[in-house]
Amino acid sequence: MAQHTEHHEEKLPAQTKEIWRTFWILLLITSLEFVIAFTVDADHYKWTKIGIFVILTIVKAYYIVGIFMHLKHEVKALIWTIILPCMFVVWLVVALIVEGGYIGFERFFYK
Amino acid sequence: MKVGYGKLMMWIFLLSDTFTFSALLVSYGLVRFSFPTFEGLRKNFEFSNAWWPIPEQVFKAVPFLHGINAPLVFVGIMTFILIMSSVTMVLAVEAGHRRDKADVEKYMLWTILGGIAFLSSQAWEWGHFIHGSEEGLTLANGTKLFGANLVQNEYGPPAFADFFFFITGFHGTHVLSGVVLNVLIFYNAANGVYEKRGHYEMVEKVGLYWHFVDLVWVFVFTFFYLV
Numbered sequence: 001m002a003q004h005t006e007h008h009e010e011k012l013p014a015q016t017k018e019i020w021r022t023f024w025i026l027l028l029i030t031s032l033e034f035v036i037a038f039t040v041d042a043d044h045y046k047w048t049k050i051g052i053f054v055i056l057t058i059v060k061a062y063y064i065v066g067i068f069m070h071l072k073h074e075v076k077a078l079i080w081t082i083i084l085p086c087m088f089v090v091w092l093v094v095a096l097i098v099e100g101g102y103i104g105f106e107r108f109f110y111k
Numbered sequence: 112m113k114v115g116y117g118k119l120m121m122w123i124f125l126l127s128d129t130f131t132f133s134a135l136l137v138s139y140g141l142v143r144f145s146f147p148t149f150e151g152l153r154k155n156f157e158f159s160n161a162w163w164p165i166p167e168q169v170f171k172a173v174p175f176l177h178g179i180n181a182p183l184v185f186v187g188i189m190t191f192i193l194i195m196s197s198v199t200m201v202l203a204v205e206a207g208h209r210r211d212k213a214d215v216e217k218y219m220l221w222t223i224l225g226g227i228a229f230l231s232s233q234a235w236e237w238g239h240f241i242h243g244s245e246e247g248l249t250l251a252n253g254t255k256l257f258g259a260n261l262v263q264n265e266y267g268p269p270a271f272a273d274f275f276f277f278i279t280g281f282h283g284t285h286v287l288s289g290v291v292l293n294v295l296i297f298y299n300a301a302n303g304v305y306e307k308r309g310h311y312e313m314v315e316k317v318g319l320y321w322h323f324v325d326l327v328w329v330f331v332f333t334f335f336y337l338v
Contacts, residue, residue, distance in 0.1 A: 011209075011211060012209040012211070014202075014205065014206070014209065014211075014214070015205060016202060016205060019198060019201050019202060019205065020198075022198075023194070023195075023198045026194050027191070027194065030187070030190055030191070030194070033333075033337060034183065034187060037167065037183060037337060038182075042153050043152050043153055049338070050338045053333050053337050053338055054333070054338075056333075057329060057330060057333040060329050061326060061329060061330070064197070064322055064325060064326045064329065065322075065326065067201075068197055068198075068200075068201045068322045068325075069318075069319055069322045069323070069326075074114060075113050075114060078114055078119070078122065081122070081123075081126075082122060082126055085126060085129075085130075086126070086129060089129070089130070089133045089137075092133065092137055093133075093137050093140060096137050096138070096140060096141040097137075097140045097141060097144050099141060100140060100141035100142065100143065100144030100145040101144045101145070103141070103144075103145035104144060104145035104146060104147065107145060108146075108147055
């Protein structure tokens with residue numbers, strides 16, 4: 001409310017440099033994903049591809065959450081409130097995917 | 112804490128939503144790993160209920176280009192639309208910080224347009240997936256199967272179609288509610304509600320939600336279409 005008095009006198013210049021820089025980074029990473037999807041041989045490098053895709057996805061998530069959602073510039077307490085619970089999801093992913101492998105083994109190969 | 116109450120609560124809500132989407136994607140991972148994969152080389156791949164499909168073989172159609180084999184191209188366009196609308200959203204938030212009413216309106220309109228474009232693309236993609244290919248899938252008993260629904264799927268095990276409908280459907284519902292919220296914010300901004308209030312924090316809060324929807328799509332794109 002303090003800034004109520006100072007507005008409307010003149011139009012402030014837009015600060016969009018960081019926004020457009022982030023846009024180009026996101027576009028570049030997405031294009032890179034497409035190039036990898038079409039050029040790298042999936043028969044031999046399946047897991048290398050998946051690894052690269054997962055890393056690039058996390059990089060994209062970092063830019064969206066950090067810059068677009070502004071989390072990078074928030075107070076530390078808020079950053080950790082969001083990041084810490086999400087780290088446990090990684091555990092869930094690994095646990096359930098391994099479990100899925102066992103279920104498949106029981107269902108299709110054991111008979 | 113130097114964060115407004117509403118903004119903090121939006122973050123907490125998004126955290127809970129993260130868990131919901133994680134649960135959906137993780138269960139996709141579990142079920143996928145419990146099914147066999149196609150053993151042969153990729154160029155010999157064919158659809159069967161016995162193994163999990165290669166997603167880029169399923170999603171290879173583009174509107175108006177009938178019969179052209181263009182794997183992932185349409186999903187790529189959808190991804191671009193969503194990233195672009197995220198950019199216009201953050202530009203609207205930035206304009207709100209400057210308390211520039213005209214700029215907020217302009218960028219909110221672009222964001223709404225992007226959301227509607229994305230939803231239309233998804234509607235087309237669902238339609239195509241439900242109707243299926245022209246050849247269909249010939250089952251062991253000779254009957255033919257076209258398209259996918261919750262009980263049968265010409266592209267692979269029915270679970271693949273179920274997850275497709277649930278995950279992209281749940282995400283699409285989020286986009287839809289995001290568009291509704293954006294329209295409300297645009298309406299309020301145009302009527303000078305935030306000008307009177309002295310700040311545009313509402314744009315920021317809804318912006319957080321909109322970026323989250325974009326973020327979820329980044330993960331859906333990777334884990335459902337790419338790998």
